[in-house]
Amino acid sequence: xxxxxxxxxxGTRHAVPxxxxxxxxxxxxxxxxIGFSFIPARTFELWQSWSLDNYIEIFNSTSYLSFLxxxxxxxxxxxxxxxxxxxxxxxxxxxxxxxxxxxTLLFTIPLFVxxxxxxxxxxxxxxxxxxxxxxxxxxxxxxxxxxxxxxxIIVFGMVYVxxxxxxxxxxxxxxxxxxxxxxxxxxxxxxxxxxFKEVELPLSMPGIMxxxxxxxxxxxxxxxxxxxxxxxxxxxxSHDIEIAFTYAQNWxxxxxxxxxxxxxxxxxxLFVLRRFDLDAILGRR
Amino acid sequence: MNSFKQSRRNFMQNSALMAAAFATxxxxxLRQAFADRSKELNILCWEGxxxxxxxxxxxxxxxxxxxxxxxxxxxxMINRLRAGETNVWDLINVNNPWARKxxxxxxxxRPLDRAAMEPYFAKMAPDFKPPYxxxxxxxxxxxxxxxxxxxxxxxxxxxxKVSRAxxxxxxxxxxxxxxxxxxxGILESDDWNVFNLCCIAGFDPFREHTPExxxxxxxxxxxxxxxxxxxxxxxxxxxxxxxxEIDFHMTGGTxxxxxxxxxxxxxxxxxxxxxxxxxxxKGGISWIEITSVVNNPDVxxxxxxxxxxxxxxxxxxxVAFAEGTFNPVAQMGNPECFSxxxxxxxxxxxxxxxxxxxxxxxxYDIVPDYDKLLDIMTAAKREASGG
Numbered sequence: 001x002x003x004x005x006x007x008x009x010x011g012t013r014h015a016v017p018x019x020x021x022x023x024x025x026x027x028x029x030x031x032x033x034i035g036f037s038f039i040p041a042r043t044f045e046l047w048q049s050w051s052l053d054n055y056i057e058i059f060n061s062t063s064y065l066s067f068l069x070x071x072x073x074x075x076x077x078x079x080x081x082x083x084x085x086x087x088x089x090x091x092x093x094x095x096x097x098x099x100x101x102x103x104t105l106l107f108t109i110p111l112f113v114x115x116x117x118x119x120x121x122x123x124x125x126x127x128x129x130x131x132x133x134x135x136x137x138x139x140x141x142x143x144x145x146x147x148x149x150x151x152x153i154i155v156f157g158m159v160y161v162x163x164x165x166x167x168x169x170x171x172x173x174x175x176x177x178x179x180x181x182x183x184x185x186x187x188x189x190x191x192x193x194x195x196f197k198e199v200e201l202p203l204s205m206p207g208i209m210x211x212x213x214x215x216x217x218x219x220x221x222x223x224x225x226x227x228x229x230x231x232x233x234x235x236x237x238s239h240d241i242e243i244a245f246t247y248a249q250n251w252x253x254x255x256x257x258x259x260x261x262x263x264x265x266x267x268x269x270l271f272v273l274r275r276f277d278l279d280a281i282l283g284r285r
Numbered sequence: 286m287n288s289f290k291q292s293r294r295n296f297m298q299n300s301a302l303m304a305a306a307f308a309t310x311x312x313x314x315l316r317q318a319f320a321d322r323s324k325e326l327n328i329l330c331w332e333g334x335x336x337x338x339x340x341x342x343x344x345x346x347x348x349x350x351x352x353x354x355x356x357x358x359x360x361x362m363i364n365r366l367r368a369g370e371t372n373v374w375d376l377i378n379v380n381n382p383w384a385r386k387x388x389x390x391x392x393x394x395r396p397l398d399r400a401a402m403e404p405y406f407a408k409m410a411p412d413f414k415p416p417y418x419x420x421x422x423x424x425x426x427x428x429x430x431x432x433x434x435x436x437x438x439x440x441x442x443x444x445x446k447v448s449r450a451x452x453x454x455x456x457x458x459x460x461x462x463x464x465x466x467x468x469x470g471i472l473e474s475d476d477w478n479v480f481n482l483c484c485i486a487g488f489d490p491f492r493e494h495t496p497e498x499x500x501x502x503x504x505x506x507x508x509x510x511x512x513x514x515x516x517x518x519x520x521x522x523x524x525x526x527x528x529x530e531i532d533f534h535m536t537g538g539t540x541x542x543x544x545x546x547x548x549x550x551x552x553x554x555x556x557x558x559x560x561x562x563x564x565x566x567k568g569g570i571s572w573i574e575i576t577s578v579v580n581n582p583d584v585x586x587x588x589x590x591x592x593x594x595x596x597x598x599x600x601x602x603x604v605a606f607a608e609g610t611f612n613p614v615a616q617m618g619n620p621e622c623f624s625x626x627x628x629x630x631x632x633x634x635x636x637x638x639x640x641x642x643x644x645x646x647x648x649y650d651i652v653p654d655y656d657k658l659l660d661i662m663t664a665a666k667r668e669a670s671g672g
Contacts, residue, residue: 042656044368062668069670123521128528146530149515151671231515231525232473234670243663247475248656249364 036255044251054256063257066237067264073226073236074219077158081166081215082208084159089170089207107164115161119228122157123148126229149231157225162218166211173207174200209276213269220265237261322375326587328353329362329370330378331574333434333607334595343594349587359383360476360655366393371580375588378576380649381419384430385575387651389422394577396427397589403428405596410618412643419575419648430577431592433604434612436634437557437642438477438538438649439484439569441522444552446532456558456568457484459533460509470515470534472522477536479658480570482506485535489563490570491650494658502658506665509535516666519544519610526553539634540572543611547633555635557642569646573615598622606630613639 038050041057092100110118125131128146136142147153177200185195201208223238232239237257244254326349328334335353344351356362359379366377371393379388388394406415413432420430440459442452446468452459459465471478483490486505488498514531515521523545525531538555545553561568576595578588595604601616602625613634616622626636635642652658 044364062664065667065670123524127524128530130528148530227517228521231470231517231521232666233515235667240663240667243475246361247358248659248663249360 033255033258036252037259038256039252041252042248042250054252055260057253058256058260063237063240066235066240067261069234070220070222070236070238070261071264073155073158073222073234074216076155077162077219078166078212078216080155080159081163082212085163085166085170085211086174086208089167089174092167092171093175107167111164116224116228118161119157119224122160122229126153148229149233151230151234154225154230154234157229158219158222161222161225162215165218166215169207169211169214170204171207173204173209173211176207177203205276209272213272217265217269220261322583322585323587324349326351326376326585326591327374328376328378328591329365329374329579330355330376330576331357331434332609333604333612334378334576336607336609338603339595339600339607342600343591346594347587347590349585351587351591357474358476363387363393366579367391372582374579375581375585376576376591377579378574381573381575382649382651383575384577385419385422388577389427389429392580394429395580395584396422396429397431397578397592399428401589402431402592405431405593408596408619409615413615413618419573430575431596432573432575432615433595433601434614435571435573435643436539436612437555437569437571437639437646438536438540439555439557439646440481440533440535441472441526441537441542441553441555442533443526443529443531444554446529449554449556452533452556453559456561457481457487460485460512460535465532466512467514468532469513470517470522470525470531471510471513472534472536472541473516473518474536475659475662476652476655477570479652479655479662481535482509482662483652483658484561484563484568484570485509487562490652491563491647493653499654499657499661503661503665506662507668510662510666510669513669523550523553526550538571539639540610540612542635543633544609546635547611547629551632555642557638557645559645563647565647567645567647569642570649571643571646572649598625602626605634 032046035046035050037054038052039046039048040051041054088103092103096103123130126146126148127133128148129137133144133146136144181199181203182195185199190198221238223236223242226232226234226236226239238261241254241257241261244250244257248254324347326347328351330353332355333339335355340351340353343349362377362379363383366374366388377388377394384394389396403415406413406417406420409417409432416425416428417432420428420432422429440452442449444452447459455462460469480490482502482505483494483498486498486501488494488501494502510516515525517525519541522531522534522537522541526534527545527550533556538557542553542555558568560566563570576592578584578592594600596616598616598619598621601614601622605612605614605617605626611630611633613636614622617626631637
């Protein structure tokens with residue numbers, strides 16, 4: 001056996017194609033983005049003098065506003081989703097019985113239609129003289145102000161779009177709570193509230209946490225809701241990145257913003273994972 | 286099986302060698318195949334030229350594979366060529382100044398045969414008679430592109446809310462009137478938005494700007510974006526105008542208003558201000574597309590053929606009314622082409638006022654300090670977030 005063969009066992013050697021594939025398909029584009037973030041602004045050549053100028057430029061600009069909007073909107077969305085989804089998830093796991101499949105389907109089917117098309121549908125619903133306001137005007141003679149192109153409607157759009165990503169992991173979490181545990185708690189004299197707080201919530205935490213993380217990470221990168229429903233009344237960070245890569249033709253700046261976004265989201269996710277220790281929660285089951 | 290004398294290791298090594306040899310010859314072979322480009326044409330263009338209505342007849346008659354990619358921003362297209370895509374594209378279709386001022390001096394495009402192509406200009410509308418400025422290089426010797434679609438592009442109003450006369454008189458000051466807060470939209474088209482903000486601030490966009498003007502631009506950008514009800518694409522603007530969400534929007538013209546007008550919304554009208562801060566006191570800006578042959582080392586012979594094909598009266602009419610937006614074409618100067626336009630089509634492109642609106646407009650040009658102004662505008666847009 002050669003030295004190389006000794007170092008790399010058969011397992012490693014057989015994994016080589018997959019590792020190469022991942023390096024080319026996953027790591028290389030990511031490294032390219034990181035590399036681009038260090039080259040001079042508005043240039044396209046990767047191999048030149050690298051500097052931190054793009055990052056300094058970002059810290060001297062108002063880009064933090066877009067970061068705050070994205071993080072804020074995502075946080076509100078996740079919070080609203082948690083409140084809306086828990087009862088539905090509870091229903092799907094424990095109450096609806098044979099109708100669960102139907103309800104699940106109702107939540108799943110819209111996913112087959114492109115997000116943009118669904119959002120434009122909501123524009124037609126909310127627009128002045130559209131489905132909602134037009135009907136109110138025609139039937140009741142009232143003409144409230146349009147809700148379109150406001151920050152509230154952006155949150156509505158995000159809650160609507162990311163609902164399944166919170167609901168389904170949460171349903172899984174709720175269904176993980178064994179009936180016996182719940183019954184035992186009741187038998188030992190726990191109140192309904194105590195059962196929820198001491199048994200159901202902790203035991204369904206893995207699903208809830210996955211739902212939180214999934215919908216938060218997706219919502220931080222949201223762009224279509226602010227553009228289509230919000231009429232760009234709010235510029236989230238993903239839109240800033242898009243502007244840098246397209247109109248401004250400033251790929252290095254766009255790359256630096258993207259790297260910062262990855263860092264911010266990555267740090268938050270790691271913090272949450274460490275705080276809640278998902279592995280331990282899952283392992284406890 | 287005895288004849289197979291190779292050990293497993295030898296077999297693997299030989300196979301690898303063979304694969305490498307095949308790969309090398311394969312690449313060389315492919316390169317050779319690519320060299321024959323007589324049946325292949327790649328077009329980088331604004332939307333319309335990429336439509337099946339325009340391309341399919343050419344595909345059928347030439348038997349060629351025609352690929353067209355549409356973008357809606359000139360600098361992006363130019364940067365694609367700069368980044369080395371000159372060996373991909375055969376034709377590039379952008380607004381007037383880029384061919385003459387940037388692409389030809391940078392050797393991104395190549396000259397055309399004047400004798401063969403200039404007769405087409407002779408048949409166009411009077412403004413395009415040869416030698417047509419934007420189709421020529423700086424020396425006036427080389428023909429570097431062909432003209433077709435054009436139009437005035439300043440702003441659009443709902444005439445039920447703001448009359449044409451008021452809009453033309455008030456011009457860019459519509460955006461300086463505090464009463465109009467949240468009554469207007471902004472069609473997202475960043476280079477044109479920069480032009481318009483300069484006009485609202487009261488100075489000519491197409492020259493270097495003083496620090497005072499840059500400060501004024503910054504204030505104007507912040508105020509205008511804060512006062513906007515909606516920022517979006519053409520469809521969003523037309524929908525917002527028709528539904529009554531907004532009364533007018535900046536950056537717009539026949540190009541953006543024509544789809545709504547063609548749908549019967551005659552109250553949506555492109556406006557060219559009577560006066561403004563540009564050369565000669567003009568207040569409007571117009572665009573003229575120039576299509577040029579890319580300086581591709583292996584350019585398709587079909588490139589010039591395609592330029593001739595779109596000059597045909599019927600094809601020019603199709604280009605004018607290709608999917609997306611509807612626009613006047615220079616070929617309407619030829620009665621044979623003009624007669625193909627119905628009354629409704631002429632109305633959609635506001636042909637009644639086209640000549641006077643073009644006369645009140647300066648032609649699209651390059652803003653020398655565009656990058657700086659765009660960064661200021663992007664920041665202003667961001668800071669206006671949340672109203």
